Amino acid sequence: MRYAIRPMRMKDVPQANEIDRECFPTQGPPPSYRWELLLGRLSHYLVAWEAERPAEAPPMVGQGASPQRVSRFNQFLERATHFLSAGEASPSNQRIVGLIGLWIMGEEAHLTTIGVREAYRRQGIAELLLISAIDLAVMRNARVVTLEVRASNFAAQALYEKYGFTKVGTRRGYYTDNREDAVIMSTDITTSASFQSHLQQLKEAHAQRRGPSHRQING
Numbered sequence: 001m002r003y004a005i006r007p008m009r010m011k012d013v014p015q016a017n018e019i020d021r022e023c024f025p026t027q028g029p030p031p032s033y034r035w036e037l038l039l040g041r042l043s044h045y046l047v048a049w050e051a052e053r054p055a056e057a058p059p060m061v062g063q064g065a066s067p068q069r070v071s072r073f074n075q076f077l078e079r080a081t082h083f084l085s086a087g088e089a090s091p092s093n094q095r096i097v098g099l100i101g102l103w104i105m106g107e108e109a110h111l112t113t114i115g116v117r118e119a120y121r122r123q124g125i126a127e128l129l130l131i132s133a134i135d136l137a138v139m140r141n142a143r144v145v146t147l148e149v150r151a152s153n154f155a156a157q158a159l160y161e162k163y164g165f166t167k168v169g170t171r172r173g174y175y176t177d178n179r180e181d182a183v184i185m186s187t188d189i190t191t192s193a194s195f196q197s198h199l200q201q202l203k204e205a206h207a208q209r210r211g212p213s214h215r216q217i218n219g
């Protein structure tokens with residue numbers, strides 16, 4: 001697969017805003033990715049990117065960096081550095097094609113957003129993002145992943161169902177643009193043997209169908 005996953009950086013914010021506008025044209029302004037990256041201790045964003053020049057292959061191979069414990073202070077410094085370089089564009093060889101957002105609060109991870117540029121859909125990019133976000137949630141000790149999805153958004157619901165999410169409730173008139181209902185979906189316990197074995201099968205099937213991918217999920 002010619003796409004790779006890594007944490008979102010400040011330099012990606014203009015492209016993230018573009019993707020947000022394309023994926024959610026009827027919703028209000030996009031989340032303030034810049035502030036979330038700097039101060040949002042609970043929020044985590046990953047991006048899928050395409051190397052426009054094949055020579056610039058992603059530097060990291062395999063299933064992501066080892067889970068190192070980085071101190072809060074170091075994380076803050078890193079975020080502050082990104083913030084100060086906020087005016088720079090993404091490296092010219094990195095086109096961001098999709099993104100996913102998670103809030104991790106205690107034992108629950110909440111998927112806040114997922115979007116793939118229209119021209120890049122149906123190539124398994126959302127799957128790659130979702131696999132990475134679930135792995136990140138598990139790594140951070142979340143026992144379930146939950147989300148809300150528009151009742152009419154059958155494509156997204158099919159994606160979530162494929163990954164073991166089930167419908168657990170409804171929020172009436174949740175979306176402010178058209179008062180559409182939200183379907184609440186949740187995974188089983190993410191560390192359970194059945195969930196992990198299903199996820200493993202899906203990872204293998206994805207790699208077989210789309211080719212091996214490069215994933216870095218830790219910042």
Ligand SMILES: CC(C)(COP(=O)(O)OP(=O)(O)OC[C@H]1O[C@@H](n2cnc3c(N)ncnc32)[C@H](O)[C@@H]1OP(=O)(O)O)[C@@H](O)C(=O)NCCC(=O)NCCS
Binds near residue numbers: 115154156160
């Ligand atoms: C939903 C979305 C993220 C899917 O992205 P994608 O990269 O095209 O999805 P993938 O190629 O990884 O597809 C994975 C699975 O999702 C489901 N799926 C994706 N698009 C679908 C469609 N148009 N119709 C039906 N199922 C679809 C399928 O189950 C698919 O698995 P399959 O290939 O085995 O059939 C993308 O359509 C999007 O960005 N939509 C706008 C934003 C949005 O609605 N986000 C969800 C908010 S809750």
